[in-house]
Every structure is written in structure tokens, then in C-alpha cells.
Amino acid sequence: MSQRAKNDMESVSESVLINHLRTQEESLKLLDEIDLLLNSLYEEKGEGFELALKSKVRSWVTEAIREEMSKGVDMEEFLKSVKNEIASFKELKISLAFEPTSLSIEKIYMQAQGIWGRKILLNLSYDPNLIAGCVIIFEGEYRDFSLRKAFKKEFLQKKEQILSLFKDYQVSDQV
Amino acid sequence: MDLTLTYLIILTFVSLILFLLALLIIYLRLIAKYLKLKEESEKSLKEERKKYEDSFRDAQKIVGAARIKAIDIIKNAEEFNKDQLAKISEVLDQSSQLSLKSYQEALKNIQDEMGKVLLSVPNNINNSIVSAIQSFSFSLQNQFTNAQKKMLEDFTNLYKSSEADIENYKRERLKVLDSLILKVIEEVSLRVLGKEISVEEHEKLVLKALEEAKRKNALEDR
Numbered sequence: 174m175s176q177r178a179k180n181d182m183e184s185v186s187e188s189v190l191i192n193h194l195r196t197q198e199e200s201l202k203l204l205d206e207i208d209l210l211l212n213s214l215y216e217e218k219g220e221g222f223e224l225a226l227k228s229k230v231r232s233w234v235t236e237a238i239r240e241e242m243s244k245g246v247d248m249e250e251f252l253k254s255v256k257n258e259i260a261s262f263k264e265l266k267i268s269l270a271f272e273p274t275s276l277s278i279e280k281i282y283m284q285a286q287g288i289w290g291r292k293i294l295l296n297l298s299y300d301p302n303l304i305a306g307c308v309i310i311f312e313g314e315y316r317d318f319s320l321r322k323a324f325k326k327e328f329l330q331k332k333e334q335i336l337s338l339f340k341d342y343q344v345s346d347q348v
Numbered sequence: 349m350d351l352t353l354t355y356l357i358i359l360t361f362v363s364l365i366l367f368l369l370a371l372l373i374i375y376l377r378l379i380a381k382y383l384k385l386k387e388e389s390e391k392s393l394k395e396e397r398k399k400y401e402d403s404f405r406d407a408q409k410i411v412g413a414a415r416i417k418a419i420d421i422i423k424n425a426e427e428f429n430k431d432q433l434a435k436i437s438e439v440l441d442q443s444s445q446l447s448l449k450s451y452q453e454a455l456k457n458i459q460d461e462m463g464k465v466l467l468s469v470p471n472n473i474n475n476s477i478v479s480a481i482q483s484f485s486f487s488l489q490n491q492f493t494n495a496q497k498k499m500l501e502d503f504t505n506l507y508k509s510s511e512a513d514i515e516n517y518k519r520e521r522l523k524v525l526d527s528l529i530l531k532v533i534e535e536v537s538l539r540v541l542g543k544e545i546s547v548e549e550h551e552k553l554v555l556k557a558l559e560e561a562k563r564k565n566a567l568e569d570r
Contacts, residue, residue: 270542271550284555288562304542306553309561318557324538332530339529 189237190255195282197296200259206230207252210238214249222248265289266296266310270303270319437500448492455485 194200206229213225226235241251265285273281278295285293289311300308303319310316328335459481545553 267554269550269554270545271547273551274547277547277551277554280551281554281558284558288558301542304538305545305550307557309557316561318560320541320553321538324541325534328530328534328537335533336526336530339533 188241188255190234191258193233193237194259194262195278195295197264197294200262200294203234204256204259206234207256211249211252259294262292262294263289263312264296265293266298268298268300268303268308268319270299270301270305270307272299273297437503440496440500440503448489455481 190203194203209229210222210225213221213229215221217224226238230238238248242248267281267285271277278297281297282293282295285295303321304324305320306318306323308315308317308319
């Protein structure tokens, strides 16, 4: 790999475009925008790209691209590298028992990144039946850390005790 | 003379023919009557058979209904308790004692009457008759007591068997009820838990779950 290519790769992985990503949903949206930009590169005698930056992508994407342009990178190469970089990310599926805020997503992402490294994208879903906790699926491996599972396990072990307590309560209530 | 004889012969012959004709008519009528009677008899037999079959069917229905009723009664025997059994036993006892008493009284009357009659017969015959009557009376009394015991025993067995059936049924129903109660407690507890947990607590639990995954080396990066 040439020094320039290495520098480009480093530039891509350090890019705001990549660092901004937290979820699979965001990455798909960014990939759509990159495709639009790539298609606009040779339109309108070179003016198409500028037009697309102004009108077809989100402002933070525009800013990130302009920052890269200021470094003098080959835009087509850069955008393709970003696409490749995103494709290399691993998907971490997490089912949550609540609908997360942006802050919640940030916290979860940071924690996951600390465990599985930088190249992670969250695929979050909402399942109120979990009660609390979460279910994690990573590279086809499934782990249930939900409160529902823990509760059911505990409930199964102590069902006789619970039933007896319930009956005692009923009797005392009747007395 | 010859002519008279000839006339006589002809008259006798004609009379004989008339007699035979009369006999034939009577015979034919008899045959017709016999056939009619036979037909009526067959018809009546058929009707009787039909009636018998209907009665048999009705009897079967009655027996079936009685059986169902008996099963119901056995099922409802849950209401039976030991006190009631004791009461029934007591009533049976009283009833048998009463019957025995009235029977003994009747027997005594007969003996008295018989005694009067027997005074007129020789002593040895009198003694044998009295002894036979006493023996019969004793045997009857024994049979009566045995029948009473058997009846009580059968009744107790029936009660015990019904009681066991009811106990089994109760046990099964309680099992089903227990599992339903557990299901309801579980559902309600989960629902209440879900409502009581705040977003911050949810976050903490998710972060803890991720830590747990790391600690257990589960889902490690490959």
C-alpha cells in the first residue's frame, strides 16, 4: 500500500463522517448521500457536486466534506473509501425495552465501542416485552440479558413459595 | 215296487250328495275361518313383538337415564360427609331394628296362635313344630342382620370410592387453578415492573448487560 493510500485510509477512519456514525440507520442514510455526491461529481461540468453539497445532503455532511476538500483529498477516492469503511463495520443488534434518546444511544455506543472496538454500528430495536435490560445479537450469536428472562427464571424457581405467599395473603385477607 | 225302490235309491243318493255338499261347504268355511284366525294371530303376534321391542327400547332409555342420574349423584356426592354417612347408618339401623321388632311381634302372635292350635295336637308333634318355627325364626333373623350389614358395607364402599374420585378431581382442579394464579401473578408483576422503571434505570441496565456480556467473554470480537 502506498503512503498516500495509507494516509487516505487514516484520513477516512478519522473523518467526521465516520466518527459521527452510531447506528446502522444513520450509516444507510449516509451511504445514500455519498451515492448522490458521487453521481453528481461529473454533472453540470463539475458544478453538480457543489450543487449537491448545498441542496441534497445534510449540513453536517456538507461541513465534513468541505473539511476534507480543504485537505486536498481526491473526493471520488475519499467517498469510495468512506463507503468501503462503512461496509467493514460490524453490526451490533440490540433490542431495548425502552425507546432510547440520543443520549442513551451515545452511552450505549460508547460502552459497546469500549468492548468491541471502534468498528461497530448499532442496530437498535424496541421490544417492550423485555421489561428491562436488552437482547444482544453479534455476528449471529444471541444473548438475552433482559429482565424478563431473569424474572422468569427466578419465578420458576420460587413459584411454590410465591403461590404459598399468595394463598396466605388471601387467607389473612378473608380473616 | 221296483219303481218305488228305484225312487228310494235315487232319493237316498240325492240326500247323500246334498249331505256331502253341506259337509264340503262347512269344511271350506272352516278352512277360511282357520286362515283368518291364523292371519289375525300372526298380526297380533307382530303387534305384541313390536310392543315388546318398544317397551325394551323405553326400558333401555330409562336405564340409561338412571345411569346418568346415578353418575350425577355420585359426582354430587361431594356434599356427602361422614356425619351424613353416620346418620344414614343410624337410620338404616333404626329401620332394621323397627322391622325386626315388628317381625318379632308378628312371629310372636303367630306363635301364640299356633300354640293354641297345637295344644290340641300330641306333644311330640307340638315340640317339633315349635322347634322348627324357632329355628326358622333364628335363621331369618340372622339373614336379616347379614343383609343389613352387607347393605351398610356396600354403601360405605360406594361412599369411599366416590370420595376418592372427588379428591382426585379436586386435586386436578387445584393444580390448574395454581398454574393460572402463577401465570396471572407473573404477568401482573412483569407489567408493574415495566411501568416502574425509568429511562435512566433502563440505560443503566443496558450498560450493565453490555458489561456482563464482556465479563462472560460472550460475543467477543472475532
